[in-house]
Amino acid sequence: MTKIFTQNELLQYVYNELESNTQALLEANLIFDQQLAEECAELLLAKASLNQIEMGPGEKTVNAILNYSRNLSLQL
Amino acid sequence: MNIIQLSDSALVSLYIAGNEQAFELLVSRHKNKVYTTILLIVKNTDTAEDLVQDTFIKAIHTMKSGRYNEEGKFSSWICRIAHNLAIDYFRKEKRSPMINIEDGSNIFNHLTFSEESIESLQIKEETHERLRELIQQLPEAQKEVLIMRHYADMSFQEIAETTGVSINTALGRMRYALINLRKKLTNSNIAYDQNLYSK
Numbered sequence: 001m002t003k004i005f006t007q008n009e010l011l012q013y014v015y016n017e018l019e020s021n022t023q024a025l026l027e028a029n030l031i032f033d034q035q036l037a038e039e040c041a042e043l044l045l046a047k048a049s050l051n052q053i054e055m056g057p058g059e060k061t062v063n064a065i066l067n068y069s070r071n072l073s074l075q076l
Numbered sequence: 077m078n079i080i081q082l083s084d085s086a087l088v089s090l091y092i093a094g095n096e097q098a099f100e101l102l103v104s105r106h107k108n109k110v111y112t113t114i115l116l117i118v119k120n121t122d123t124a125e126d127l128v129q130d131t132f133i134k135a136i137h138t139m140k141s142g143r144y145n146e147e148g149k150f151s152s153w154i155c156r157i158a159h160n161l162a163i164d165y166f167r168k169e170k171r172s173p174m175i176n177i178e179d180g181s182n183i184f185n186h187l188t189f190s191e192e193s194i195e196s197l198q199i200k201e202e203t204h205e206r207l208r209e210l211i212q213q214l215p216e217a218q219k220e221v222l223i224m225r226h227y228a229d230m231s232f233q234e235i236a237e238t239t240g241v242s243i244n245t246a247l248g249r250m251r252y253a254l255i256n257l258r259k260k261l262t263n264s265n266i267a268y269d270q271n272l273y274s275k
Contacts, residue, residue: 007251008244008247008248008251011247011250011251011254012232012247015225015232017231017232042254042255042258043251043254043255043258045258046254046255046257046258046261047226047254049207049257049258049261050207050222050226050227050257052200052203052204052207053204053207053208054108054227055108055111055112055115055223055227056107056108056111056112057107057108057110057111057124057125057128058125060125061125061128061129062103062107064129065103065128065129065132065133065136066096066099066100066103068129068132068133068136069096069099069132069136070096072136072137072140073094073096073140
């Protein structure tokens with residue numbers, strides 16, 4: 001079965017939001033559709049670049065949470 | 077079995093039984109999503125840090141008192157607590173709880189480095205700084221979706237509902253954000269190489 005994938009579906013694939021059967025179909029298309037594969041690669045590379053930085057609480061906050069839990073456990 | 081490979085549900089059970097390492101793993105897995113969920117609403121890093129603490133403390137008491145409901149995902153549960161606390165904060169402050177990241181500079185000033193090896197740290201810092209700047213330069217709507225999907229780990233459907241647009245609009249904004257970033261990163265690298273080798 002041949003299916004033309006939209007750009008939005010490609011993005012959903014990159015972020016693991018496609019249903020498994022649609023995902024399998026798209027992966028099959030990536031083998032013979034060079035343009036689709038290139039577009040997918042561009043999105044994956046952009047996504048990978050975002051992974052270089054992350055947003056999260058500081059170490060002090062995390063330690064305060066863990067200490068709170070440890071102290072509470074000692075009291076119980 | 078290695079504790080790192082355990083599911084959230086198994087870690088919760090271990091924690092309730094007294095295993096503090098299990099709780100450390102739960103915090104490690106979900107702290108960034110909790111923090112980003114709060115930061116998107118309160119738009120202030122100090123407040124977000126405080127509310128992250130409140131969120132996990134509330135979770136601790138719920139789990140330790142045996143009131144944790146195992147139905148549903150731990151991730152969704154902890155983020156719901158975080159979201160409710162952020163909204164409560166707004167009610168107390170009598171401010172609008174609308175998600176608006178016009179003040180994106182504060183958010184991006186707080187981006188931190190992923191844990192990696194220390195080699196080539198200077199080059200990495202420069203790359204990260206450039207990436208932060210490029211994200212800052214994105215149109216607000218694209219930047220908002222990018223943060224929600226990539227850093228807050230919200231699904232495109234959740235983003236659509238939160239921002240009041242269709243899922244196709246959310247997907248389109250994210251796609252343009254990624255394409256714009258990729259182009260800018262590529263152009264930036266080419267310029268850097270030319271400076272190095274042209275003379």
